[in-house]
Amino acid sequence: MHLIVVGLSHKTAPVEIREKLAVPESRMGEALCRLTSYSGVKEGLLLSTCNRVEVYSVVDDIDQGYGRIQEFLADTHMSLSSEQLTPHLYWHAGDRAITHLFRVAASLDSMIVGESQILGQLKDAFESALSHKSTGLIMNKVVKKAISVAKRVRTETKIAEMAVSVSYAAVELAKKIFSDLGQRTVLLVGAGEMAKLAAQHLIAQGVGQVRITTRTPQHAQDLAEKFGGTAVPFEQYKDDMASADIVLVSTGASHYLISADDVQRAVTARMNRPMFLIDISVPRNIDPAVRHVDNAFLFDIDDLKQRVEKNRAERLQEADKAEQMVVEEVGVLREWMKSLEVTPTIVALKQRADEIKRSELDKALGRLAHLPAQDRELVEGLASSIVNKMIHGTMVTLKSEVNSSSGSAFVEAARRFFSLEAAPPPDTRGESAIEPPSCLARETSEPLIEQAPSRTTSRKQP
Amino acid sequence: MAVVCFMVTMGLYFIATISFLAYLLRRSEALSKVSLAITAAGFVMHTLALVARMVGSSAAAPPSVHEALSFFSWMLILVFLAVEFRHRIHVLGSFIVPLALVSLISAAALPDTVPTLQPMFRTLWLHVTLSMLGTVGFAVAFVAGVMYLIQDRLLKSKRFNVLYAKLPALDFLDHLNQQSIILGFPLLTLGIITGAISAEFAKGAYVSWNPEQTWALVTWLFYFVVLMGRLTVGWRAKRAAYLTVIGFAGVILTLIGVVLKSYGTVS
Numbered sequence: 001m002h003l004i005v006v007g008l009s010h011k012t013a014p015v016e017i018r019e020k021l022a023v024p025e026s027r028m029g030e031a032l033c034r035l036t037s038y039s040g041v042k043e044g045l046l047l048s049t050c051n052r053v054e055v056y057s058v059v060d061d062i063d064q065g066y067g068r069i070q071e072f073l074a075d076t077h078m079s080l081s082s083e084q085l086t087p088h089l090y091w092h093a094g095d096r097a098i099t100h101l102f103r104v105a106a107s108l109d110s111m112i113v114g115e116s117q118i119l120g121q122l123k124d125a126f127e128s129a130l131s132h133k134s135t136g137l138i139m140n141k142v143v144k145k146a147i148s149v150a151k152r153v154r155t156e157t158k159i160a161e162m163a164v165s166v167s168y169a170a171v172e173l174a175k176k177i178f179s180d181l182g183q184r185t186v187l188l189v190g191a192g193e194m195a196k197l198a199a200q201h202l203i204a205q206g207v208g209q210v211r212i213t214t215r216t217p218q219h220a221q222d223l224a225e226k227f228g229g230t231a232v233p234f235e236q237y238k239d240d241m242a243s244a245d246i247v248l249v250s251t252g253a254s255h256y257l258i259s260a261d262d263v264q265r266a267v268t269a270r271m272n273r274p275m276f277l278i279d280i281s282v283p284r285n286i287d288p289a290v291r292h293v294d295n296a297f298l299f300d301i302d303d304l305k306q307r308v309e310k311n312r313a314e315r316l317q318e319a320d321k322a323e324q325m326v327v328e329e330v331g332v333l334r335e336w337m338k339s340l341e342v343t344p345t346i347v348a349l350k351q352r353a354d355e356i357k358r359s360e361l362d363k364a365l366g367r368l369a370h371l372p373a374q375d376r377e378l379v380e381g382l383a384s385s386i387v388n389k390m391i392h393g394t395m396v397t398l399k400s401e402v403n404s405s406s407g408s409a410f411v412e413a414a415r416r417f418f419s420l421e422a423a424p425p426p427d428t429r430g431e432s433a434i435e436p437p438s439c440l441a442r443e444t445s446e447p448l449i450e451q452a453p454s455r456t457t458s459r460k461q462p
Numbered sequence: 463m464a465v466v467c468f469m470v471t472m473g474l475y476f477i478a479t480i481s482f483l484a485y486l487l488r489r490s491e492a493l494s495k496v497s498l499a500i501t502a503a504g505f506v507m508h509t510l511a512l513v514a515r516m517v518g519s520s521a522a523a524p525p526s527v528h529e530a531l532s533f534f535s536w537m538l539i540l541v542f543l544a545v546e547f548r549h550r551i552h553v554l555g556s557f558i559v560p561l562a563l564v565s566l567i568s569a570a571a572l573p574d575t576v577p578t579l580q581p582m583f584r585t586l587w588l589h590v591t592l593s594m595l596g597t598v599g600f601a602v603a604f605v606a607g608v609m610y611l612i613q614d615r616l617l618k619s620k621r622f623n624v625l626y627a628k629l630p631a632l633d634f635l636d637h638l639n640q641q642s643i644i645l646g647f648p649l650l651t652l653g654i655i656t657g658a659i660s661a662e663f664a665k666g667a668y669v670s671w672n673p674e675q676t677w678a679l680v681t682w683l684f685y686f687v688v689l690m691g692r693l694t695v696g697w698r699a700k701r702a703a704y705l706t707v708i709g710f711a712g713v714i715l716t717l718i719g720v721v722l723k724s725y726g727t728v729s
Contacts (some may be wrong), residue, residue, distance in 0.1 A: 179634040272698050
């Protein structure tokens with residue numbers, strides 16, 4: 001059982017390739033079903049965003065799995081051949097696949113490191129995988145862990161706190177003036193690209209009301225519909241400014257549209273409630289003299305950019321901390337993954353049974369000192385055969401289920417029933433970790449099973 | 463017992479103050495937790511000290527300046543812990559805890575025996591408690607005002623430093639300022655009324671226009687104007703912050719007046 005990932009991202013593939021492979025929400029179910037229908041593919045999760053398309057999967061054999069998923073990706077878009085795709089793909093297995101997923105979830109692999117969207121996208125991908133039942137024990141655990149790692153990174157480092165895009169910077173500043181954006185109104189004057197982005201961010205942060213004005217009324221109307229706001233006639237916006245807590249200006253005008261007096265009037269009409277003005281236009285549209293108006297806070301594009309630059313540097317530092325956390329957490333998950341392997345579980349189970357038998361025998365034999373050696377052997381034999389019979393069924397089931405889709409669930413269950421918490425010592429694992437079927441062959445020659453009289457009958461059942 | 467607890471409290475508040483001031487300058491969330499824990503421990507000690515003292519003293523004795531200041535500092539920390547618990551604004555501690563410490567040190571510097579006023583009437587403790595509670599409100603408004611002015615200055619000059627990152631949003635500070643005055647003002651009003659009634663009973667006149675009474679009335683009037691200005695003509699935000707800082711200076715002067723007068727009557 002191996003976890004692998006095959007995919008491409010903004011780091012390896014141009015947008016022309018990424019957009020072709022992207023799987024829309026509506027086709028997710030069909031894609032997941034197709035993915036898990038390949039032989040040897042046990043579990044699958046499809047993460048498709050504008051910056052990456054990745055397939056996470058639990059497979060029987062790593063190389064075969066890589067091939068299957070590559071086939072799957074090529075099938076997703078008919079016009080792309082496997083050869084065209086290969087140079088853009090990356091493949092990871094085992095720890096490296098887990099590390100990759102954790103880094104993606106924690107937004108360490110994002111175009112803008114620390115952005116928060118990816119976590120939501122991963123959750124959505126997981127949701128649809130769950131609803132189409134394409135994931136199982138391993139994937140569920142791994143993805144849940146990835147989500148918790150991402151949350152840990154967000155709370156324990158400052159990676160997500162710092163705005164690294166101009167529009168985020170605007171939101172961040174707004175939050176230093178207004179604690180609750182929900183009751184605030186934003187007025188969008190003009191509709192430059194950057195202003196639209198900033199408005200989108202503000203809306204995503206829950207700004208209460210959006211008002212939009214542009215020189216062409218129809219344009220304002222269209223935008224108002226898009227953002228769920230109201231359009232304001234361009235001639236009126238100065239009067240409207242008093243009702244806006246946040247004024248976002250970006251027009252193509254080559255002169256100051258808003259003077260210090262306009263702002264002073266608005267602030268007075270607002271009974272001195274603070275006002276936040278963002279001028280993203282170049283050349284500027286708000287008179288810089290607004291700086292001298294009390295309770296009005298004006299920031300232009302350079303201020304925002306300066307903020308972004310500073311944050312970017314700090315964020316990289318925080319990213320180092322986050323990487324460290326990812327390494328730690330991968331270690332935790334690795335232990336768990338190891339515990340799911342059949343061989344060590346059987347070894348641990350036998351050890352556990354042996355321990356119990358030994359300690360109980362020691363106690364009993366201590367009190368049976370008067371028995372002759374022969375009888376003592378008999379008691380020991382009795383204890384051994386009870387214990388062996390007790391665990392026999394479990395071991396046989398484990399071995400027979402090793403290659404079924406619910407194999408790991410059986411292992412997990414066995415570990416819980418018999419409280420086999422500690423990871424087994426590494427030397428017992430051998431190569432069996434790489435070739436699961438071989439552990440079946442190895443295990444059958446174990447003496448404990450040889451002793452069990454009911455072996456032949458129960459082996460017939462599967 | 464009371465004295466030991468009091469000294470321990472003072473020690474803890476002292477450490478908390480240093481720790482909270484260090485928190486202002488450093489990017490360390492752990493520091494805020496440590497500071498908070500020390501403050502909370504100090505608060506528990508302080509409560510013990512106050513209870514021990516109450517049990518120890520006779521009910522008839524008028525509250526001493528020492529007790530009044532100690533109570534003031536206790537209330538201040540209580541308010542801080544409440545706001546902290548609700549809004550998680552650690553940086554508030556960097557401003558309030560030092561204030562509480564100063565008040566506690568002043569309390570320690572004065573002999574226990576200096577009474578707030580001559581024992582004139584049994585309801586004197588009511589007058590002192592209410593006035594002190596009103597003062598706590600103004601103290602919090604003062605702290606919110608100072609924080610507001612700092613944040614306003616940082617935003618205007620576009621200095622996005624550590625302090626900027628830690629201070630809460632302007633409108634939160636303005637709201638805290640407003641709420642503190644809205645709570646503090648009626649309490650002080652009641653404090654003044656009970657004081658006047660006590661004086662009426664003791665001396666036959668509600669007001670004797672001595673300097674400290676006059677100051678108290680001027681301060682009261684000042685806050686009345688500030689409050690009315692906010693509610694009617696929009697004296698909020700920066701102006702309100704300035705006014706509450708000035709108003710608190712008046713409060714401090716009144717307190718100093720009370721202490722000096724009482725000190726004079728004792729010696």
